[in-house]
Amino acid sequence: MDGPADANLFSGYDPDGYFCELEAASRRSDYGARVRARLTSMDLERLRQRAADAERELYNFGITFTVYSQKDAIDRILPFDVIPRILTAGDWDVIERGVKQRVAALNAFLWDVYHDQKALKDGIVPAELVLGNANYRKEMQGLDVPGGTYVHINGTDLVRDGEGGFQVLEDNARTPSGVSYVVENRHLMQRAFPDLMAGVGIKPVSNYGGKLHDALIEIAPAEVPSPQVVLLSPGTYNSAYFEHIFLAREMGVPLVEGRDLEVDARDRVFMRTIDGLKRVDVIYRRINDDFLDPEVFNKDSMLGTPGLMRAYAKGNVSLANAVGTGVADDKAVYAYLPRLIGYYLSEEPILRNVETHICRESAALSYTLEHLEELVVKPVGEAGGYGITVGPRASEEELEICREQLLADPANYISQPMIRLSVCPTLTDRGIEPRHVDLRPFAVTGRSTWVLPGGLTRVALRRGSLIVNSSQGGGSKDTWVLEG
Amino acid sequence: MTGLLSRYAEAIYWLARYVERSENTARVLDVNETFSRDSQGGQNWASIVALYADAEDFDERYGEATAETVLRFYLLDDQHPGSILSAVRAARENARTLRPLISTEMWVNLNTFFNRMRALRDEDIAEERVARLLAWIKESCQAHTGITEGTFYRDEGWYFYEMGRAIERADQTTRLLDVKYHLLLPSVAAVGSPLDLSQWNAVLRSAAGYHAFRRIHPSGMTVARVADFLLFNRRFPRSVAACVDEVNERLTTLRSRYGLKGGSAALERLDEVRAVLDNEPVERVLAQGLHEFLDWIQLQMSDVGWLIGRDFFGYQAAEPPVLTAAQSQG
Numbered sequence A: 001m002d003g004p005a006d007a008n009l010f011s012g013y014d015p016d017g018y019f020c021e022l023e024a025a026s027r028r029s030d031y032g033a034r035v036r037a038r039l040t041s042m043d044l045e046r047l048r049q050r051a052a053d054a055e056r057e058l059y060n061f062g063i064t065f066t067v068y069s070q071k072d073a074i075d076r077i078l079p080f081d082v083i084p085r086i087l088t089a090g091d092w093d094v095i096e097r098g099v100k101q102r103v104a105a106l107n108a109f110l111w112d113v114y115h116d117q118k119a120l121k122d123g124i125v126p127a128e129l130v131l132g133n134a135n136y137r138k139e140m141q142g143l144d145v146p147g148g149t150y151v152h153i154n155g156t157d158l159v160r161d162g163e164g165g166f167q168v169l170e171d172n173a174r175t176p177s178g179v180s181y182v183v184e185n186r187h188l189m190q191r192a193f194p195d196l197m198a199g200v201g202i203k204p205v206s207n208y209g210g211k212l213h214d215a216l217i218e219i220a221p222a223e224v225p226s227p228q229v230v231l232l233s234p235g236t237y238n239s240a241y242f243e244h245i246f247l248a249r250e251m252g253v254p255l256v257e258g259r260d261l262e263v264d265a266r267d268r269v270f271m272r273t274i275d276g277l278k279r280v281d282v283i284y285r286r287i288n289d290d291f292l293d294p295e296v297f298n299k300d301s302m303l304g305t306p307g308l309m310r311a312y313a314k315g316n317v318s319l320a321n322a323v324g325t326g327v328a329d330d331k332a333v334y335a336y337l338p339r340l341i342g343y344y345l346s347e348e349p350i351l352r353n354v355e356t357h358i359c360r361e362s363a364a365l366s367y368t369l370e371h372l373e374e375l376v377v378k379p380v381g382e383a384g385g386y387g388i389t390v391g392p393r394a395s396e397e398e399l400e401i402c403r404e405q406l407l408a409d410p411a412n413y414i415s416q417p418m419i420r421l422s423v424c425p426t427l428t429d430r431g432i433e434p435r436h437v438d439l440r441p442f443a444v445t446g447r448s449t450w451v452l453p454g455g456l457t458r459v460a461l462r463r464g465s466l467i468v469n470s471s472q473g474g475g476s477k478d479t480w481v482l483e484g
Numbered sequence B: 001m002t003g004l005l006s007r008y009a010e011a012i013y014w015l016a017r018y019v020e021r022s023e024n025t026a027r028v029l030d031v032n033e034t035f036s037r038d039s040q041g042g043q044n045w046a047s048i049v050a051l052y053a054d055a056e057d058f059d060e061r062y063g064e065a066t067a068e069t070v071l072r073f074y075l076l077d078d079q080h081p082g083s084i085l086s087a088v089r090a091a092r093e094n095a096r097t098l099r100p101l102i103s104t105e106m107w108v109n110l111n112t113f114f115n116r117m118r119a120l121r122d123e124d125i126a127e128e129r130v131a132r133l134l135a136w137i138k139e140s141c142q143a144h145t146g147i148t149e150g151t152f153y154r155d156e157g158w159y160f161y162e163m164g165r166a167i168e169r170a171d172q173t174t175r176l177l178d179v180k181y182h183l184l185l186p187s188v189a190a191v192g193s194p195l196d197l198s199q200w201n202a203v204l205r206s207a208a209g210y211h212a213f214r215r216i217h218p219s220g221m222t223v224a225r226v227a228d229f230l231l232f233n234r235r236f237p238r239s240v241a242a243c244v245d246e247v248n249e250r251l252t253t254l255r256s257r258y259g260l261k262g263g264s265a266a267l268e269r270l271d272e273v274r275a276v277l278d279n280e281p282v283e284r285v286l287a288q289g290l291h292e293f294l295d296w297i298q299l300q301m302s303d304v305g306w307l308i309g310r311d312f313f314g315y316q317a318a319e320p321p322v323l324t325a326a327q328s329q330g
Helices: A021-028 A030-040 A044-061 A089-113 A127-131 A179-192 A208-218 A241-251 A308-313 A337-345 A362-370 A396-408 B006-035 B041-051 B055-061 B067-076 B084-097 B104-118 B127-151 B156-181 B194-206 B210-216 B223-232 B240-258 B264-279 B282-288 B290-313
Strands: A064-068 A073-077 A080-087 A153-160 A166-172 A229-232 A261-263 A269-273 A276-279 A282-285 A318-320 A375-379 A413-417 A423-428 A431-440 A442-445 A449-451 A456-460 A474-481
Touching: A021 A030, A021 A080, A021 A423, A030 A080, A044 A073, A044 A080, A044 A179, A044 A423, A044 B104, A080 A089, A080 A179, A080 A423, A080 A431, A080 A456, A089 A153, A089 A166, A089 A337, A089 A442, A089 A449, A089 A474, A166 A431, A179 A208, A179 A241, A179 A456, A179 A474, A208 A229, A208 A241, A208 A282, A208 A318, A208 A442, A229 A241, A261 A308, A269 B006, A308 A318, A362 A396, A362 A413, A423 A456, B006 B041, B006 B067, B006 B084, B006 B127, B006 B156, B006 B194, B006 B290, B041 B055, B041 B067, B041 B156, B055 B067, B067 B084, B067 B127, B084 B104, B104 B127, B156 B194, B156 B223, B156 B240, B156 B290, B194 B210, B194 B223, B210 B223, B223 B240, B223 B282, B240 B264, B240 B290, B264 B290, B282 B290
Parallel strands: A080 A474, A229 A282, A282 A318
Antiparallel strands: A064 A073, A153 A166, A153 A431, A153 A442, A261 A269, A269 A276, A375 A413, A423 A431, A431 A456, A442 A449, A456 A474
């Protein structure tokens, strides 16, 4: 082991009453206890040195996202914390079953929305919330997608409360990103900390690409003997381009841009190769609906391919995810998911929602205004952690601004109680300190659903911060699902 | 049937060209740095600017051509597309596009190379350090070439890589010869003088050809022999003839192995160039003007590149090549 025998990495560590992931895992699992003991005996300065080496490696590997300023494009790495987040086999069992159930409900809901709309007629979800949603795509009405699957790749954002219970914060059913970090973080840990992992049973994550490719083959148009899959990216300027590269490589499929594709008069999709046109059968697209086809959606889009929707509607090409899934992962529709699970699956939700007040409803608006200083208020249309007011941490002035915004456009907001998010020991300038974390497991669905063991653990690196998004000072950790 | 996207083929071709260009720009600067220590001194730096036809851009931004300004312009100037920094950046951007195809080691090497180039400051190109810097750049480019040779999967993309590298190398060897011949036009009396010979010596060394040259010419050095060696000696891998043969061989194999329709016009043009390289005695080249001959070679290789682009990358026929992110002519 590193360091002198009396060194203790955690001697100053205090989770301050929050649920600590590492403490819990070490109590509940022998593997967890072993990892904790190894960490305890490490020397802080050596750990810093190893962490710095690991970060440099990420930079040289170009495992980066791109931030654009007015003058320059800057490649940043997602800050990486070397202390892993550990989930026990018992934790994982709940998450895996819960995520599968949620994906099943999302797909059933989307099929219903784009066919008979029974849930709307039965008043389970307000019809205007769905049909008036900016992400509802009328072009999808009546269109049958292969296997009834709309959401092939889903990311479910989970948090853990003060008692260690998992709750769903939101669904990401359009083009969820982050899975490349899950796999690369693991590879990095295997290179940098083999001593920490030796003899610990950890579920592998390196087969994600294979599982994704299998699922994409399963959704190919019928009667194609060996379907050509491609990954459609907005291109090198997209902040998630590294992930697009990663996925194309893992699957061994071409990474194409809209300009590499064309749709012929018979509504078939081709890619431009050095020997002319070659047929394309399945597209894993990392482009939003609006930019997919300028004939149908955003007319000015240079990223998509004219005619793609014609080919899609004819069943000549399959898209993952399907067009129009944004209506299901809307922050307002989210509040109805527990009821939709009961409605379509006749099951109780395995993973609870965070209690949510939908401010478009007058009772919920009054409640939110009365309890503003206790609640977290979120705009429904924003991503990346922008526009959030955390009541208990907000100044009088910030609360007043929030109140004005709520009154001006109540339908744009939801509110939730502040969750006492769980923490993980994290390497900081002041030594090892607790930092809040969340978890995004990734589910892949072709004919059936598979969940990548673990997922992306995002960590709020600023002391006391609850916002884990990379744009707001968040980083990531390797996530270990223990075999026992 | 091939699955290589046109856009990727283009990016691979330009990736190879940019790295080769970086290496050769370092060679040209290196040979000039050696020249500039001789009695003709400071006159020589303007010749680099003329060699690359950059006078307009250079004069506007720098004015006088000194060791300092020219080295800065060709090494570190990120506004200048012909600088090594810009070429390495372009190579790295193409590599970024190509990451689904190239090996991780190729990418890490280029990414690290670019990060180090980007970190260079003016003090790193000071006179006492520049020779070492140029040697490091050459080595970095060669490391890339070696890693590519050792790790790049040999499918269609490989052939585009090899063609790009050979076309660029042929072009650059003509420029290296031109540094000496066109720009330091010796007076009749100076031909064969110790200074003249030491300069030919430097040209050969910067092309890494001195020792090979000595193996076939154990003593003596004449313009004709050096030009003959760098133009026509097929056993020397940087000679124009060796590079042209390589392009021809790669394109022929690519077409037959993958049953491709394109490339015949480029092959026809290569045949014409090879016929000249086979039959033209060096004495006649020198008599009719080495510079003019070098110019002609450069034009032919530019056309070959354009014809390859038309047939495989989708460059529009009957138009000059459009400069895209993948390419810019240095």
